[in-house]
């Protein structure tokens with residue numbers, strides 16, 4: 074089986090998810106390629122202990138990403154560092170000739186995103202993608218298949234959401250994701266926005282304009298050192314856009330909600346598509362349930378389908394067994410490696426986010442910031 078040797082730069086929460094996915098690659102019996110983790114970089118040495126304990130094949134542990142990039146054996150890098158470092162590290166990885174899976178938002182702002190894309194365009198031999206795993210849930214994949222078949226007919230409305238609630242607790246300490254200097258001006262949009270853009274962008278539903286309402290609900294938090302610090306990042310964002318349905322040639326309302334303060338919600342990602350011929354709904358709150366309404370005239374009835382392991386990339390798990398977050402990470406990585414080696418995604422909605430799609434998200438989020446500042450609808454350019 075072909076192997077791709079990987080390094081991880083930024084070995085925190087998401088770095089561990091990738092390492093764990095590598096450790097259970099045997100779950101994917103039909104993959105003709107496998108990742109091998111040979112190098113890990115994190116500036117915090119304490120983070121590396123878990124890797125030392127669990128991955129004896131890792132040959133390089135370092136706090137300096139340049140050292141990892143100098144390792145000739147490393148062919149590809151997963152980079153999961155705070156947003157203020159994306160431009161510097163992603164361009165260094167690409168310039169070193171390593172394939173890159175970068176984390177969202179793929180640059181702290183539009184300028185940083187453009188720098189990364191220029192670098193990627195100048196190194197066409199390097200495969201570059203952005204992480205976004207939630208569309209790999211089986212129900213979301215089924216929705217993708219329905220979009221590909223134009224099963225919805227003319228699109229009436231599409232609603233996408235990604236909802237968290239732990240920030241409801243005002244005693245939650247400020248971390249880098251709540252600091253503008255490190256997380257960026259986009260706030261919750263930079264952190265959560267790509268997740269709600271992935272499916273609509275892949276469908277070709279590109280926002281023409283946006284009216285954004287951004288909320289800064291908790292303005293101060295414990296600083297983790299016994300004091301208090303201002304928390305200036307946007308907690309919640311609601312974007313109402315007009316998008317073009319390329320099949321019907323008509324505009325429709327597209328909403329994108331990213332909330333860090335959505336009472337009761339814990340990493341709830343979902344999509345609702347209302348169409349003239351069919352409609353569908355899915356939320357990770359009830360990860361097995363796909364709701365579909367097919368309209369042929371006559372009764373309008375929602376069907377409730379239990380989805381099991383109907384994954385894009387076949388797994389060894391029994392077909393009736395439930396799917397979860399770490400399964401979606403495994404599927405996303407299968408998609409990355411499949412496209413890297415085959416030169417095309419397995420199918421339209423089983424492909425990772427492209428650099429061009431990250432550029433669209435930055436155009437939208439930049440317009441959303443202006444919309445909030447001016448209380449106006451802004452053309453997404």
Ligand SMILES: NC(=O)c1ccc[n+]([C@@H]2O[C@H](COP(=O)([O-])OP(=O)(O)OC[C@H]3O[C@@H](n4cnc5c(N)ncnc54)[C@H](O)[C@@H]3O)[C@@H](O)[C@H]2O)c1
Pocket residue numbers: 082083084085086087088114115116117120136138152153154155156158176177178204205206263264
């Ligand atoms: N796809 C997803 O579902 C998802 C979920 C959470 C976070 N993310 C994204 O992943 C990225 C990282 O987030 P996280 O939650 O893993 O953060 P984290 O804080 O858990 O991990 C980041 C790691 O980067 C390390 N680091 C910082 N500067 C470094 C440097 N110069 N060189 C090497 N290492 C350095 C830190 O020590 C830390 O261990 C962000 O872009 C974030 O938006 C994606």
